[in-house]
Amino acid sequence: MAIEVKNLTKTYKSHKKEPGFSGSLKSLFHREVIEKNALTSIDFSIGNGEFVGLIGENGAGKTTLIKILSGIIFPTSGTAEVLGYKPWERKNALKKQFSVVMGQKNQLWWDLPAYDSFLLLKEIYEVEEKQFKKIVSELSEILDMKDKLYTQVRKLSLGERMKAELIAALLHSPKVLYLDEPTIGLDVLAQESIRKFLKTYNSQAKTTIILTSHYMDDIETLCKRVIILDKGILQFDGSLEGVIKKYANEKVISATLGNKVELEKFTNFGTILNSNELQVEIKVERKNSTKIASELLNNFPIVDITIKDISIEEIIKNIFRESK
């Protein structure tokens, strides 16, 4: 197992900080504590080489989980092991084997070319010269960054910066990689190329990866397995198909009509999602979908019909809507 999490709970205790210096001094002696439950009794384990998607709405606790697994913060109770180490003990032996990339934070030096930061990371992680050159040249080739490595980071586009961050994170060939919203704010093209890169990287380097993302496209193309967090509680852990099986109680039938039909007539079968002149999409109960489809075929002038699952995005939204 690459990662094992048992009964992990995190409660943020922050002290109410008052503005100004006198407020600060006062708060040294008398402090009002604010508690915030971010994770509650989380259990899961992840095998070597798995690519797991971590999903949940804003504030669900995704970043908190990644911070604990990186040893940045301490858990309140419970335990976690990454490659056999407790991350918050901050052993160099573990630190040399994982990496974390955060969409909103950068580790590269802003005023310097990315390559300068790479050189520093090379020494921090004690990567051998030959290995370093090989990795930089391979990764920058795939990510199409070869001629961007010598430009100051602040002059790069958002997408290029994220690609440089990815290379930086992979210089020491980590066994475990955490990606917290790596595609946030990027244009579709950059998102796609990063997605493609991660897919090949995971399959070639056999790196264990946890990815959080707002974009279900990221999760769908990359992760066979997903973990769903909702307000700090683990809601689901399993395959993407499993999510569909468990939560998708509905299917979508879309029909192409030979000639115009009154839309009203379809409402007896399900809810209309979309319609235009000769095209209609209705949401129906999953277990009745085939029966309804054949009834539709019998009663309407239909030239083409398909039945599909509702989109994963829709399902996830439903899960969170229900829990509210």
Next chain:
Amino acid sequence: MSKINVYSRCVTTKINQVFEYRTSFFLKLFLTGGTFFAIQFLLWKTIFSCSKVSEINGYTLEKMILYFLFSGFIFVFVDSNRIGIVIGNGIRLGELSKFLVYPLSYLEYNFFTFLGGKIIQLLTSLITFAIVWLAFPQVFLDFQVSHFQLLLFVILVFLSLCTNFLLDVLLSNFSFWLDEIWIVIVMKTFMLNLLSGFIVPLDFFPEKVFEIFSYFPFKYVLYFPIQILLGKIETEQIFFGIGILLVWIVIIFFLHKLLWQKGNKLYTGVGM
């Protein structure tokens, strides 16, 4: 020994960054050192010419000028550049997170990048010093120090740089508890300026007070090294000074460790 590589890379990366910003960097450097020297120069010139004495507290005008000239050069090197505020902000704004995952301690990282900036400041300082010497050789007539004392001087100044840096680092830990630490850092800077001899030579203080200063690190940051250059210090005293600084470095280091460990338990990595 493999750490040499990462340390020197921290130094060179910082130097590269400084060169990206050379104009503002050098401007600031000359402003800090130069302005202060100019003020002191005019002030003491006026004092001497108004009071019509040739010596104050054993300082002739030439000695006084030399004092503040040395003070400017040494200060530029040993100044902590208020690195405590930078580190403190890193703690407060969550920038610290990325350093916590590196297999290199935050202290080492900060020290060696800090040293990178200092090396550039030292070189600039030395070049300016040489130019001033060539331009006004008469000021340096009194400047006679043995090579051995000069070597001890270098060691002492390096140690006082470390002390000053560590003091800032120590105070930066308050960011784990407080939102605003700039006032703590400014207070430290004020203490340092007053007690190091940056504002007036320390022998202007009453003798009892002056004696107490010998056991605190501040005196060794400026006043003491200047006195070495002025040829007023016995070699044994320099060893004593180096000893005092070493003791303080150890004390401050352990205090820092304590606060760092306690503070880290509270760290929540905001903004990530």
